[in-house]
Amino acid sequence: MKKTIICISCPLGCNLAVEYNNKAIIRVLGNACNRGAKYAGKEIFSPERVVTSTVKIMGARVPLLSVKTDCSVSKEKMFDIMKQIFKIQIEAPINRGSIICKNICGSGANLVATRTLDKTTQIR
Amino acid sequence: MIKNVDAIVIGGGPAGMAAALSLKNNGIEKVLIAEREDFLGGILLQCIHNGFGLHRFKEELTGPEYAERYIDFLKSTDVEVLLKTCAIDIVSTGKKKKVYLMSESSGLIEVNAKVVILAMGCRERNRGNIAIPGSRPAGVMTAGLAQKLVNRYGYMPGKEIVILGSGDIGLIMARRMTWEGAKVKAVIELQSYPGGLNRNIVQCLNDYNIPLYLSHTITNIYGNERIRAVDVAPINEFREPLKENTFNITCDALLLSVGLIPENELSSNAGVCLDKVTGGPLVDSNLMTSISGIFACGNVLHVHDLVDWASEEAEDCGKSAGEYFKTAIVQAKGIPVKAGHLVRYALPSTLEPGKPGLISLRTIAPAENAAIIVKAGDSVLYKKTHKKIFPSEMQRIKIDTVPENADAIHVYFE
Ligand SMILES: Cc1cc2nc3c(=O)[nH]c(=O)nc-3n(C[C@H](O)[C@H](O)[C@H](O)COP(=O)(O)OP(=O)(O)OC[C@H]3O[C@@H](n4cnc5c(N)ncnc54)[C@H](O)[C@@H]3O)c2cc1C
Numbered sequence A: 001m002k003k004t005i006i007c008i009s010c011p012l013g014c015n016l017a018v019e020y021n022n023k024a025i026i027r028v029l030g031n032a033c034n035r036g037a038k039y040a041g042k043e044i045f046s047p048e049r050v051v052t053s054t055v056k057i058m059g060a061r062v063p064l065l066s067v068k069t070d071c072s073v074s075k076e077k078m079f080d081i082m083k084q085i086f087k088i089q090i091e092a093p094i095n096r097g098s099i100i101c102k103n104i105c106g107s108g109a110n111l112v113a114t115r116t117l118d119k120t121t122q123i124r
Numbered sequence B: 001m002i003k004n005v006d007a008i009v010i011g012g013g014p015a016g017m018a019a020a021l022s023l024k025n026n027g028i029e030k031v032l033i034a035e036r037e038d039f040l041g042g043i044l045l046q047c048i049h050n051g052f053g054l055h056r057f058k059e060e061l062t063g064p065e066y067a068e069r070y071i072d073f074l075k076s077t078d079v080e081v082l083l084k085t086c087a088i089d090i091v092s093t094g095k096k097k098k099v100y101l102m103s104e105s106s107g108l109i110e111v112n113a114k115v116v117i118l119a120m121g122c123r124e125r126n127r128g129n130i131a132i133p134g135s136r137p138a139g140v141m142t143a144g145l146a147q148k149l150v151n152r153y154g155y156m157p158g159k160e161i162v163i164l165g166s167g168d169i170g171l172i173m174a175r176r177m178t179w180e181g182a183k184v185k186a187v188i189e190l191q192s193y194p195g196g197l198n199r200n201i202v203q204c205l206n207d208y209n210i211p212l213y214l215s216h217t218i219t220n221i222y223g224n225e226r227i228r229a230v231d232v233a234p235i236n237e238f239r240e241p242l243k244e245n246t247f248n249i250t251c252d253a254l255l256l257s258v259g260l261i262p263e264n265e266l267s268s269n270a271g272v273c274l275d276k277v278t279g280g281p282l283v284d285s286n287l288m289t290s291i292s293g294i295f296a297c298g299n300v301l302h303v304h305d306l307v308d309w310a311s312e313e314a315e316d317c318g319k320s321a322g323e324y325f326k327t328a329i330v331q332a333k334g335i336p337v338k339a340g341h342l343v344r345y346a347l348p349s350t351l352e353p354g355k356p357g358l359i360s361l362r363t364i365a366p367a368e369n370a371a372i373i374v375k376a377g378d379s380v381l382y383k384k385t386h387k388k389i390f391p392s393e394m395q396r397i398k399i400d401t402v403p404e405n406a407d408a409i410h411v412y413f414e
C-alpha cells in the first residue's frame, strides 16, 4: 500500500511517500532526516501525539500551571487524558519537570509541569 | 528616578533575554531589561504547546520551558530586570540615549544609556485591520487573545468556534479548543494555501477532522449581543466573494488569526525609519536601525515563526551592539540588499563589504523547485534549490564574504 503523509517531527514538515504492507514499512521517501522514517512507522501503525495543557494550581501567583505528557501517547488516549487533566488540582510550589500524574490513563507517559511556580501569599 | 546603564533592552521576551545575555557575554557591564508584564518570557508563556527549541537545544520544548531556560541563564548574571515597567519614550541626542520608563512601583524612571535594543515583539492584526462587514457582537477576538484567556486564565471564549485565517496561532488554538471540549467548526483562509506550517495543519486540523476552507472568506457576522453565526463564501481570482455559493455557520465565537504586526510606535516616535513591508525598523548588517546606537531584534524587527531564529538574531544583535559600545562603530557603509522575484522581503537592508553576511527572507507565495539565488553583479554568492517553499517559513541564508565593490546584492527566486 502507498500513502503520502506529512512528517510533524519538526517545522520543516517533509512530505513522506510511504510504502507499506500489513505488517511493516517497506520504504519511505522524501524524509530529510532519519526521524522522518521513524515517524512514518509510528504514524501508519499506531499514531502518537504529545498532549500539552494546563492544570489548576493553588497558592501560586497565577491560576494555571502548564503541563505536558513527557512522551507521545496513543492518539486514541488523548481525550481520556484531557478528562483526567480537568480533574487535577495541585498546590504550589512546583518545579519545571515535576511529575504531576504518573503513567496518566495507563498511557505510559507521565504528566509533567512545564513551568516553575513558587508559593505566594499574594493572589492576583 | 534616574538610572545610568551601558545598555537597555526594551522587552523581556525570548529576543530581549537573548540580547541581554549576549551583551553580557560581549563584555558590557551594566545591562538593564525593561518588561511591561510581571514576568519574563513574552508570548512564550501562553504558547504552552511544544515545538520550540529544536534548533537551539536539539529537543522539543514547550514555550514556557524554552522561556525558563533563558530566565535561568539570566539569573546567573547581574543583568537588572525591571518588571511591570513599560518603555514610553526614547530620545536620542548624538551618542546619548534617554529612555523613559513607567513602572508600577517606582513611577517614572529616566534611563541614560549608550545602547538601546528594541525587542518589543509584535501584536496581532484585529478586526479593524481587515474590515469584515456585519454587526459588532461579543465573541469576536484575536486567536492570541483567546490563547491568553484559555492558557493563562482558564476562560473558554466559546463552545462552537469558527477561525478566520490559517496562521499558526489559529491552528494551534483550533486544537487547544478541541482538547478543551469545544467544537471547532471551520478554519477559513482567504489565500489558496495555508498560512501556517504544514505540521500544524496535520496535527491541529486533520487529526480532528476540522475543515479548512482555502480561498474562502467571511462575508457577514450575525448576532446582537453575542455572535451567533457567520456567512462564508468562496472567492474568485479577483478576491470577490461568490454570493451564490455562500453558506452559513452557527457559532458563538470567531477567532481571528490574520497575521502579526511588529510593535513599533515607540521606535517610530523615536525617529527610527521603518520598512513598509516588514513593519519593522530598517537595519544594517549589525541590526542597527537608522539611528546609531539603537538596535532591533526578534519579532519587533520582522515576524519570526520560530523562536530559535528570534533568539539567534538577538544574540547577533547583542554582539554587534557590544561592538558599537566598545568601538563606537558608525553606521556600517553597506551594500544595499534588493528583494527580487518572489521575495517578499530580504533583511537586513544593507550588508557590509568584506564581511560574512546573514540574510533572512520570505517568499510572497508558495513555490515548487525554486532556487534561492543571491547575486552581486555577475557573481553568485549563494544558490540552493528547494523542493517546496512556503511564505510561512522564513529562510536564513549565510553568505561567506560580501564582495568589496558591488553596487547591490540581489536576492531572488528562479
Ligand atoms: C501563538 C504563537 C505560537 C507560536 N508557536 C511557535 C512554535 O511552535 N515554535 C516556535 O519556535 N515559535 C513559535 N512562535 C514564535 C515565537 O514565539 C516568537 O518568534 C518569539 O516569541 C518572538 O520573541 P520576541 O522576544 O521578539 O517577542 P515577544 O515574545 O512578543 O516578547 C516581547 C516582549 O516585549 C514586551 N514589551 C512590548 N512593548 C514593551 C514596552 N513598551 N516596554 C516594555 N516591554 C514591552 C512584551 O510585554 C513582551 O514580553 C509562536 C508565536 C505565537 C504568537
Ligand code: SF4
Pocket: A007, A008, A009, A010, A011, A012, A013, A014, A030, A031, A032, A033, A034, A035, A036, A037, A039
Ligand atoms: S523528516 Fe526530518 S527534517 Fe523532515 S520534517 Fe521530519 S524530522 Fe523534520
